[in-house]
Amino acid sequence: MKEYIDELAGQIEAYSITNTATLEEFRIHFLGSKGVVKELFSSLKSVPNEEKKEMGRLLNDLKIKAETKLELFKEQLSSQEKTTERIDLSRPAEESAIGAHHPLSLVRNEIISIFSRIGYVVSEGPEIEDDWHNFSALNFPPEHPARDMQDTFFIEKGEKEMALRTHTSSVQVRVMENSTPPIRTISPGRVYRNEAISARAHCFFHQVEGLYIDKNVSFADLKQTLLYFAKEMFGEKAQIRLRPSYFPFTEPSAEVDVSCSICNAEGCNVCKYSGWLEILGCGMVDPNVLKACGIDPEVYTGFAFGMGVERIAQLKFKVSDLRLYSENDVRFLKQFTPGV
Numbered sequence: 304m305k306e307y308i309d310e311l312a313g314q315i316e317a318y319s320i321t322n323t324a325t326l327e328e329f330r331i332h333f334l335g336s337k338g339v340v341k342e343l344f345s346s347l348k349s350v351p352n353e354e355k356k357e358m359g360r361l362l363n364d365l366k367i368k369a370e371t372k373l374e375l376f377k378e379q380l381s382s383q384e385k386t387t388e389r390i391d392l393s394r395p396a397e398e399s400a401i402g403a404h405h406p407l408s409l410v411r412n413e414i415i416s417i418f419s420r421i422g423y424v425v426s427e428g429p430e431i432e433d434d435w436h437n438f439s440a441l442n443f444p445p446e447h448p449a450r451d452m453q454d455t456f457f458i459e460k461g462e463k464e465m466a467l468r469t470h471t472s473s474v475q476v477r478v479m480e481n482s483t484p485p486i487r488t489i490s491p492g493r494v495y496r497n498e499a500i501s502a503r504a505h506c507f508f509h510q511v512e513g514l515y516i517d518k519n520v521s522f523a524d525l526k527q528t529l530l531y532f533a534k535e536m537f538g539e540k541a542q543i544r545l546r547p548s549y550f551p552f553t554e555p556s557a558e559v560d561v562s563c564s565i566c567n568a569e570g571c572n573v574c575k576y577s578g579w580l581e582i583l584g585c586g587m588v589d590p591n592v593l594k595a596c597g598i599d600p601e602v603y604t605g606f607a608f609g610m611g612v613e614r615i616a617q618l619k620f621k622v623s624d625l626r627l628y629s630e631n632d633v634r635f636l637k638q639f640t641p642g643v
């Protein structure tokens with residue numbers, strides 16, 4: 304009898320059900336009024352007295368085993384029903400949110416693509432710079448007032464005083480130091496200046512600066528390059544004008560305005576009714592800078608230019624508050640989702 308009980312226990316263990324019919328089969332077979340457990344209980348009579356107690360205990364265990372299994376099967380079936388109930392295959396799928404490129408990335412990528420079409424390659428450098436790369440190599444003598452033009456964030460780094468770069472001209476110094484002309488490169492990146500945050504100024508912004516060095520590079524080349532850029536960026540009708548300016552690292556230097564694309568140069572509040580908008584600084588690389596970076600100014604000449612990405616984005620997307628670019632407000636950012 305003991306072996307039979309063991310065998311039944313094994314069967315209960317291995318049993319599996321798939322639906323209510325097989326569940327009922329299990330119940331009837333093991334626990335029904337004519338089921339195997341009942342039958343065994345009635346055959347207990349014929350067991351010798353000294354074994355009765357032991358057999359009774361084993362039989363009780365078997366009964367509990369079958370009942371526990373039955374409960375388990377019931378739970379299994381009801382949770383199966385619940386999950387099939389919950390899945391409605393005809394329901395339309397939930398739309399997943401599509402990310403968007405940041406407007407500044409869109410503009411930066413467009414600037415890179417415009418210049419790469421005329422042979423410029425991208426170079427990048429560190430945001431924490433030393434005095435040499437951000438100032439001295441660029442012809443800013445120590446204590447020169449031109450250093451005040453760029454409100455610098457200084458940082459102590461060990462013994463050395465470092466600064467957050469105030470422009471990506473620092474990257475161009477690194478390129479000049481490490482390569483021989485011809486050089487045709489643009490350096491996009493984030494720059495920092497200690498300014499109070501307002502709609503028109505921020506303590507960090509983004510630049511793309513360009514550098515072209517070769518034999519016989521002239522101011523006319525610079526002007527044509529910038530005109531090409533303006534037309535690619537703002538449309539065929541775009542015009543540029545150059546106004547004399549000053550930068551320590553270029554001579555002569557100029558500031559460049561582009562005709563206002565918002566009002567077709569007729570005058571609006573963005574261009575302050577002048578028809579022109581300032582977009583970049585530029586000039587012929589000062590011979591002192593070439594010398595400091597190991598390039599012979601008797602052999603080579605070159606030009607450089609630098610523009611603010613936020614400024615170009617402001618004109619392209621008509622976003623006038625600079626703070627919007629760094630606040631990560633999804634309502635602002637999702638307007639730049641492709642196809643919206």
Ligand code: PHE
Pocket residue numbers: 469470471472512550553556584585586607608609610
């Ligand atoms: N580095 C200048 C700035 O950040 C821009 C510039 C670059 C001007 C190259 C002239 C030539 O303001």
